[in-house]
Structure formats: C-alpha cells, structure tokens
Amino acid sequence: MVYIPATVPTTFLNMYLPAFYAALIVAFIGLTGIAIEKRDIQILILTDIVGLAMLMVVAALGTDLAEALVLPGFTVDLAETLAISEILLSREMHKMDKKASFLPLPLVSDMEIMTTAPNFIALILVGYGIWASGFTGGVIAGAGLIFYVFCRKARGLPVNFINGLSGISGVAWCLWLIGFALFFAIPELWLLSLFLAAFGLLLKVAGKMGVIGTLMREEYNRK
Amino acid sequence: MIIDSLGGHILGTVPLGDIVFYINPFHLFMFVVIILFTVLIALSRPETQVEASFGKLEDTKVGVGLSEFKQRRFLAIICGIATAGAMITGDLYNFTLFMSLVGIVNIGIVSAVKQVDVLDAAYQYGLIAMMCSLPLFGGACIVLASTGTLSLIEIAKMTYTTPMMMFGAILLFIGICGETGIAPFFATKAEMFRTPGSPFILIIHLSSLFIMIRAIEILLIIIKVI
Numbered sequence: 001m002v003y004i005p006a007t008v009p010t011t012f013l014n015m016y017l018p019a020f021y022a023a024l025i026v027a028f029i030g031l032t033g034i035a036i037e038k039r040d041i042q043i044l045i046l047t048d049i050v051g052l053a054m055l056m057v058v059a060a061l062g063t064d065l066a067e068a069l070v071l072p073g074f075t076v077d078l079a080e081t082l083a084i085s086e087i088l089l090s091r092e093m094h095k096m097d098k099k100a101s102f103l104p105l106p107l108v109s110d111m112e113i114m115t116t117a118p119n120f121i122a123l124i125l126v127g128y129g130i131w132a133s134g135f136t137g138g139v140i141a142g143a144g145l146i147f148y149v150f151c152r153k154a155r156g157l158p159v160n161f162i163n164g165l166s167g168i169s170g171v172a173w174c175l176w177l178i179g180f181a182l183f184f185a186i187p188e189l190w191l192l193s194l195f196l197a198a199f200g201l202l203l204k205v206a207g208k209m210g211v212i213g214t215l216m217r218e219e220y221n222r223k
Numbered sequence: 224m225i226i227d228s229l230g231g232h233i234l235g236t237v238p239l240g241d242i243v244f245y246i247n248p249f250h251l252f253m254f255v256v257i258i259l260f261t262v263l264i265a266l267s268r269p270e271t272q273v274e275a276s277f278g279k280l281e282d283t284k285v286g287v288g289l290s291e292f293k294q295r296r297f298l299a300i301i302c303g304i305a306t307a308g309a310m311i312t313g314d315l316y317n318f319t320l321f322m323s324l325v326g327i328v329n330i331g332i333v334s335a336v337k338q339v340d341v342l343d344a345a346y347q348y349g350l351i352a353m354m355c356s357l358p359l360f361g362g363a364c365i366v367l368a369s370t371g372t373l374s375l376i377e378i379a380k381m382t383y384t385t386p387m388m389m390f391g392a393i394l395l396f397i398g399i400c401g402e403t404g405i406a407p408f409f410a411t412k413a414e415m416f417r418t419p420g421s422p423f424i425l426i427i428h429l430s431s432l433f434i435m436i437r438a439i440e441i442l443l444i445i446i447k448v449i
Contacts, residue, residue: 016368020365023361027357031354034350034354040346043350044350047350047353047354048353050353050354050356050357051353051356051357053357054356054357054359054360054361057357057360057361057364057365058360058361058364060364060368061364061367061368065367065373066364069316069360069364072316072320073356073360076320076323076324076327076356077353077356079327080323080326080327080330080349080352080353080356081353083327083330083331083334083349084330084346084349084350084353086334087330087333087334087342087345087346087349088346090334090335090342091339091342091343091346094337094339094342095339
C-alpha cells in the first residue's frame, strides 16, 4: 500500500478530496465562462482560471514533492499564456497591417504614484526583500527596482552600469551553486551555505532587472 | 514484469535517486529516430511555395525570411529534443512537462507567420492545450496521490489497480489528447500546417505522433490491462 508517515494527522489526509473537488468546481466555473464569452482576449484571461485549477490539483497533494511540482506547473502555465498572447498580438497586428513588436515600449503610464513616491516604495520593497532573502525576497526586491526604473527615475544611468547589474546576477547565481554544493560536501558549514544560497538567490533574482535595462536601451534607440 | 512485455527486455537502468531511467529497445529506438530527425531538420533549408494564380501569369513565391527561418529552426530543434526527452524519461511528471514543452514550442514555431488563418488556428490550439493542462497535470498528480510514486518502474512493480489510478489514467489520456492535438482537437492543428517552411512545420506533427506512442505505453503501465 501507499506509505504514509504516522506523524501526518488524519485531518490533513481528509483535506485531499475537498481540495480536489474545489479545484474541479473552479475549473468548471472557468470553462463555463469560456463557453459564454465571445471576445478572444477575455477567453485567454478566463483560460488562466483553468490553469489555476490545475495548480490547485497539484497543490492538493500537500507534500514536499507537490511543492516541487507546483513550480514547473506554474512555469508551463505562464509560458503558455505568454505564447498565446503573443499569437493574439501578432494576429491583431496583421489584421491592422502593423508590425508586431515584442514589448510595446515606450510605455504610456500616467499615474500620480509614479511621480510622488517612487523612492519610498522602492526603498520599502528592497528593504523587505533583503530581510526576507531567498527567492521570494529576490522577487520583492527586484519588483522594487523595476518599479524605480519604470518611474523614469533611472534615466541617466550609463549602459555599462545596467550590463553590470545583469553580470552581478550571473555571479550571484554561482554563489548559490557553491552554497548548494557545500550542503552536500561539508554539512558542518550548513549556516554558511544556507546564507550563501539565500543571498546568492536574492541577488540573482533582484539583479534580473538587467533584462529590463536592456529593454530600456531599446527605448532610447527608438526616440 | 509488465515493462518487459510492453517494450522488450530492459537493457539497463540509470539510478538517479528516486527517478530511475530505464532503457529498453522500444525507448532506445524511438529516442534514436527522433534525434536523427532533429539532426536532419537542423541541417535542412526551408521549402518555398509557389502560389499559382488562374488567368494571369502572376505566380507569387511564398518564402521564409532569414530571421524567421532562424527562429523556427531553433524552436524545431528544441521541439525535437523535448520529444526525445519524453521518449526516454522514466518519470511520469517529467513526461507531462516534456509534453507541454512540445505544445508551447509548437505554438512558437507558427507564431511568426503572416497568414491570419494560421495564427487563428494556433490561437485555438493554444487555448485547448492550456485547458488540457488541467487533466494532464491533474491526472499525473492523482496517480502520484494514489500510488505514492511518480517513477514508472515503481508503478509497474505494483500488482493492483485502484479506481483512483484508473481515474488518473483517464484524466491523463484526456490531457494527452488535448496537448498533442489528436482526434477531437485535430481540426485546429491541421490548419496550423498551411504555411511555408516545411521541415520545421513537420516536426509539429512528428512530435505528437511519437509522444502518443509513448503515452499509450505509460497508460498501459498505469492501468495494467496487459
């Protein structure tokens, strides 16, 4: 039979079927919406609900393995959404006889928050990201940096600086790898390897704003 | 053992932790054939079509631009490698991931064409593929929940089939149908081929044929009809 550790309470075991039924109900709602809706972009957005139901089915397992399976499932879902939206964009552009561009920059974003509070919000996000560390912290800190860039506060930055940021991202990834290898090679240094991995990943994910920096350079060329 | 009766005598295993790759003549043959096809596709040039027009002497040549050709060749090679991975993997979830990678790459191969009809078909196929990721991954997870493992060699060792395993296998089958675009959903996928650039377009078809054969083997391992 299936091996279930005795330490797992029966309450958790009984939660599998309700979670599965909940996912089926969510998927049914999403599919009903797709059947009713006629506009293409709305159908694409509603399809994402079915993808979320898929993640719920995976997460219903509730083990460490489920956590490892949610990540590729989510990535696949995201990649499919991106691919289909690219198709949709390209089709609409062909219908209008225009050239489809990968990212429609320069952005027209006219919000008050982007002129009044970019420093504050970026600082809070980066600070919280460093405190959280790891992958999550990297995402939060990176969001802060990207917000700062999109607010047009980083206009005067030289190209080398932006390339350097993406370089830091690569070097920090090596730190993460070293930390990961140390876990297996010298388990006594677990604290050091934990921090190497956590902050390497933080720098790597946060440094991904270099990608946005490359897009910024294209924006300069356009104007 | 059921694996022997399906794919021939096991030539060897690669013990990488829980996920055990096992190699038998069936997998090896499929793997080598798809790799050969991928190499052929990587070396070939795209065909050009000539659209004839009646009553006039204005035949137009429909070709593929250089950047579009490079993008398509790259995605076709990725598609071939993903299919080869799906042929040889011994892990159920990896198989579903390889399959959805093939689905995404199939959309990507036709994403840069100029025909609106083809883009429309690719859009419909993408929607179906995305909706079918629910039964695909859901089925794999139900099999994991009811057997406790994703390793195919471990599932094959079990002597029983619970109704939950059967349900998971049926969901998996629905997911495979949608993701590869076979019978009920074939109309959208057939429309995607109507564009120049033949060898790269053909891998869309080839990959789903190969994956379907492997998928049937995996389904038979789970439900143990043989």
